[in-house]
Amino acid sequence: MTADNRIVLSSDHTAIALRQAIAAHIAAQGWVAVDIGPTAPESTPYPEQGAAAARLVASGDCRFGVILCGTGQGIMMAANKVKGIRCGVCADTYSARMIRQHNDANMLALGARVVGEGLALDIVDAFLAASFDGGWHVARVAMIGALEG
Numbered sequence: 001m002t003a004d005n006r007i008v009l010s011s012d013h014t015a016i017a018l019r020q021a022i023a024a025h026i027a028a029q030g031w032v033a034v035d036i037g038p039t040a041p042e043s044t045p046y047p048e049q050g051a052a053a054a055r056l057v058a059s060g061d062c063r064f065g066v067i068l069c070g071t072g073q074g075i076m077m078a079a080n081k082v083k084g085i086r087c088g089v090c091a092d093t094y095s096a097r098m099i100r101q102h103n104d105a106n107m108l109a110l111g112a113r114v115v116g117e118g119l120a121l122d123i124v125d126a127f128l129a130a131s132f133d134g135g136w137h138v139a140r141v142a143m144i145g146a147l148e149g
Contacts, residue, residue: 003060003061003062003063004063005030005031005032005063006031006032006034006061006062006063007026007031007032007033007034007062007063007064007065007066007128008034008035008036008053008056008057008061008062008064008065008066009022009023009033009034009035009036009053009065009066009067009068010035010036010037010049010050010052010053010065010067010068010075011037011038011044011046011049011067011068011069011075011112012038012043012044012045012046012049012068012069012070012075013038013040013041013042013043013044014068014069014070014112014113015068015069015070015110015112016038016039016041017112018068018110018112018117018120019035019066019068019112020035021117021120021121022066022068022110022120022121022124023035025121025124026066026124026128029128031128034056034061034062036049036052036053036056037049046069046074046075046078047074047075047077047078048078049067049069049075049078050067050069050074050075050076050077050078050079050109051078051079051081051082053065053067053079053107054067054078054079054080054081054082054085054087054107055082057082057084057085057106057107058082058083058084058085063106064106064107064108064127064128065079065085065087065106065107065108066107066108066109066110066124066127067079067087067107067108067109067110068109068110068111068112069109069111069112070111070112070113070114071089071111071113071114072089072090072091072109072110072111072112072114073089073109073111075109076088076089076107076109079107079109083148084106084145084148085106085107086099086103086104086105086106086107086141086144087105087106087107087108087109088103088105088107088108088109089109089110089111090108090109090110090123090127091110091111091114091115091119091123092119092123093122093123093125093126094126096108096123096124096126096127096130097126097127097129097130098130099127100127100130100131100132101130101131101132101133101137102133102137102140103137103140103141103144104132104137104141105127108123108124108127110123110124
């Protein structure tokens with residue numbers, strides 16, 4: 001097993017069911033779903049969950065991350081604080097494809113209160129099917145990395 005086929009999934013308490021559906025969906029496609037929870041419905045702080053997933057991607061243990069909270073915004077903000085992470089919130093397939101193609105995003109954030117399960121699975125599929133275009137986008141991605149300090 002290599003990191004190339006591993007995707008970490010994490011959420012807060014609002015997105016447990018959707019996260020588990022995504023984990024099953026990607027596992028059926030041959031990915032290894034590394035689901036780091038939570039599993040209990042008690043309040044779970046999204047910053048901790050987003051950062052934990054981001055660390056697994058930044059370390060190279062997982063190739064990608066899919067993280068969820070109510071809107072996707074808060075958990076995305078937390079993940080982007082980890083050096084080497086480029087995470088975007090998406091509520092449509094076009095944006096999911098573009099963050100991979102133009103920004104070399106390594107994490108995707110979704111809002112469980114924003115998208116339904118069918119659309120969420122389509123967004124995840126679009127994200128995973130896309131690849132970085134390279135070319136002139138390389139310089140832009142490097143500029144993003146330089147902002148990390």
